[in-house]
Amino acid sequence: MKRAFFAALALAACPSFADGDGDGSAGVFSFSNDVEGSLVRAIVGLRESGLRQAMGEIDEVLLRNPNFRLGHLIRGDLLMARAGQPVAFGATATSASMAPLQDEARVRLQRYLDAPNIEHLPAPLLQLSPSQPHAILVDTTRSRLFIYANDNGRPKYVTDFYISLGKNGDEKRREGDQKTPIGVYTIVSSKEKLPDFYGTGAYPISYPNEWDKRNGRNGHGIWLHGTPSETYSRPPFATDGCVVLTNDDFNRLARYVDVGRTPVVIGRKITWREPASWENDRKEFLNAFGQWRTDWESRDTDKYLAHYGKEFEPGTKSREAWSAQKRKVNAGKSWIKVGVAQMSLFAYPGAGPMMMVTFEQDYRSNNLSNKTLKRQYWAKEGDRWRIVHESVVS
Numbered sequence: 001m002k003r004a005f006f007a008a009l010a011l012a013a014c015p016s017f018a019d020g021d022g023d024g025s026a027g028v029f030s031f032s033n034d035v036e037g038s039l040v041r042a043i044v045g046l047r048e049s050g051l052r053q054a055m056g057e058i059d060e061v062l063l064r065n066p067n068f069r070l071g072h073l074i075r076g077d078l079l080m081a082r083a084g085q086p087v088a089f090g091a092t093a094t095s096a097s098m099a100p101l102q103d104e105a106r107v108r109l110q111r112y113l114d115a116p117n118i119e120h121l122p123a124p125l126l127q128l129s130p131s132q133p134h135a136i137l138v139d140t141t142r143s144r145l146f147i148y149a150n151d152n153g154r155p156k157y158v159t160d161f162y163i164s165l166g167k168n169g170d171e172k173r174r175e176g177d178q179k180t181p182i183g184v185y186t187i188v189s190s191k192e193k194l195p196d197f198y199g200t201g202a203y204p205i206s207y208p209n210e211w212d213k214r215n216g217r218n219g220h221g222i223w224l225h226g227t228p229s230e231t232y233s234r235p236p237f238a239t240d241g242c243v244v245l246t247n248d249d250f251n252r253l254a255r256y257v258d259v260g261r262t263p264v265v266i267g268r269k270i271t272w273r274e275p276a277s278w279e280n281d282r283k284e285f286l287n288a289f290g291q292w293r294t295d296w297e298s299r300d301t302d303k304y305l306a307h308y309g310k311e312f313e314p315g316t317k318s319r320e321a322w323s324a325q326k327r328k329v330n331a332g333k334s335w336i337k338v339g340v341a342q343m344s345l346f347a348y349p350g351a352g353p354m355m356m357v358t359f360e361q362d363y364r365s366n367n368l369s370n371k372t373l374k375r376q377y378w379a380k381e382g383d384r385w386r387i388v389h390e391s392v393v394s
Contacts, residue, residue, distance in 0.1 A: 032161050033248055035061050035068070035232070040112055042074060043105070054078055068232035070108075073101045100235030107143040107236050108162055118157040120272035122148065124184075124265045125155040126282045127345035129358070134256040135263045136187075136224075138163065138243055139270040140170040140180060143236040145224075145243065147256050158256070161249040164234040166241040170268055171350065172207070175219040178240050180266065181207045182350040187224070187262045199226015200247045203257060205264050210391050211348070211356070211377055214313070224264070226250040267349025285345065285355050285378070288385035293338045301330045309379060309386030337364045342373075353380035358393065 031037035042057035058075045061068060116122075122137055128150040135155060137146040145163045148155035165180040166172070172181040185205040192201050202225035208217050219241070226247040227234060233246045243266070245253060256262070273281070288307075295303040305323055314322035330336075339362030348354040355378040362371050377389040 030159075032159055033246075033252070035065060035071075035246075035248070036108060036162065039071065039074070039105075040109055042078075043109055044112075051078055051081060065232045067230060070101045070104050070233065073098065074105070100238065103236050104162075104233065111142065111144060111160070111162070116146075116157075116270075116272040120274055121278040122146070122155055123271045123273050123278065123281070124267055124347045124349055126278075126285070126347055126355075127153045127343060128155065128263075129153075129342045129344040131261050131342055132263060132344060133258060133261075134158070135265065136253075136256070137270065138180075138264065138266040139268070140165055140182070140266065141269045145245065145253075147253070159252075161245050161253065162233065164236055164238045164244040166239055167237055169237065170266070172219060172222070172241055173217050177219070180239070180241050180243060181212065181217070181219075181222055182266055182268060183207070183209060183212060184346045184348060184356050185209060185222075185264045185266070187257055187259055187264060190257070190259050191223075191225075194225075197228050198223070199228060199244075200250055201226060201254070203253075203259070210375065211351075211389060214389060224250070224253070263344065263346065265346055265349065270349075281347070282345070285357075285385055288378070289357060292387070293340065296338055297336045299330050299333055299336060301327045304330075307387055309381050309388045311379070311388045312386070313389070332367065334366045338362070339364070348377065351379070354378065354388075355385070 031040065038057040038061045042054040042061075055075070055078050058071055058078065061071045062075065065071065125135055125137060125148060128135055128148075130150075130153075133150050135148045135150070137148060137155075138144070139146070143163055143165060144160050146160040147158040149158050150156075167178040170180045170182055172179040185207055187203045188206050189204050190201065191198070191204065194202060202223040204221070204223045207222040208219065212218075222241055222243075224243045224245065227244060227250075229247075234244055238244075292304070292307045295307065298304075305326065312319070317325070341360045341362065343357065343359040346356045348356045356375065357378065358373070358375045360371065361374045363369065373393040375391050375393050376387050378385045379388045380386075
């Protein structure tokens with residue numbers, strides 16, 4: 001009897017799964033929710049357990065979620081399998097209406113065939129500040145949203161969820177381009193009483209950020225939100241640029257969100273590194289950052305200015321005027337101390353070797369003291385990290 005090609009692939013690559021409830025306790029192959037668990041078990045267990053058990057899994061899903069279109073598609077495929085001709089996942093299936101649901105099945109299943117090793121660390125998350133209990137990491141290639149907890153500044157895997165993204169993919173540049181942005185953002189508010197289109201709620205994020213604006217990217221209204229009540233989930237690329245979860249998953253997400261603090265890192269083809277390699281990346285940058293502080297405190301203005309790259313634009317002043325102002329200020333100092341606290345550090349997605357560091361700066365000198373929340377973007381020039389953008393957040 002002919003079977004869906006996903007079943008053969010899954011049985012060869014991933015022989016068993018564990019039950020879970022989205023807390024990471026069941027290991028790398030745990031399911032983020034019961035619906036996804038039943039869906040994947042039905043597909044991968046088709047040859048191993050037979051049609052009857054696979055049908056039972058899908059029927060249970062549809063009993064609880066009758067609006068799950070992909071579940072109905074798979075059920076139809078199982079029924080057709082009895083006649084030896086699966087219509088949804090067979091090689092001859094070409095229906096345009098089927099393609100988005102096939103894509104959803106692929107990315108949901110791929111999560112369990114090619115899951116990131118939870119012992120490895122996500123390359124973009126290099127340090128969480130004490131004020132960030134959790135971080136959200138979106139991998140647009142996987143159509144997946146990962147939750148990481150703050151473990152003394154290091155990211156620790158918690159759970160992950162299937163998501164839907166912009167109709168035209170990622171790397172948003174313009175208002176209305178129906179793309180999801182790539183970058184590092186913050187959840188800025190929480191919305192509840194919304195039209196049904198947004199599901200059970202929404203979390204707007206800070207797109208466009210400073211780096212987006214500097215690079216001419218515009219648009220607004222990028223949210224994490226739920227799904228309309230008429231459907232359980234949406235295909236992988238079906239939104240106007242927002243990141244959309246099922247309502248069940250959105251409700252689970254709420255426990256990890258701290259409005260105004262939770263970072264949202266959105267990237268393509270996210271990599272996970274062995275701890276030693278991840279730590280080397282982190283230390284390399286922190287050494288450069290530490291040298292910037294040391295050279296500032298030394299009052300050697302030439303060394304200090306050398307940390308600012310060719311692309312650095314000092315606000316409304318010219319580079320020459322800004323440099324002259326720094327020399328004048330430093331000439332009036334007999335000592336400088338620069339304290340740093342509440343640091344977060346992210347390898348910026350999609351921009352080549354780039355870092356975004358945010359920190360509380362405690363500046364003190366013989367004639368001035370102030371505290372600010374500062375953000376810097378550093379890029380590699382040759383083999384050296386240099387600042388390309390700097391701003392005072394508050």
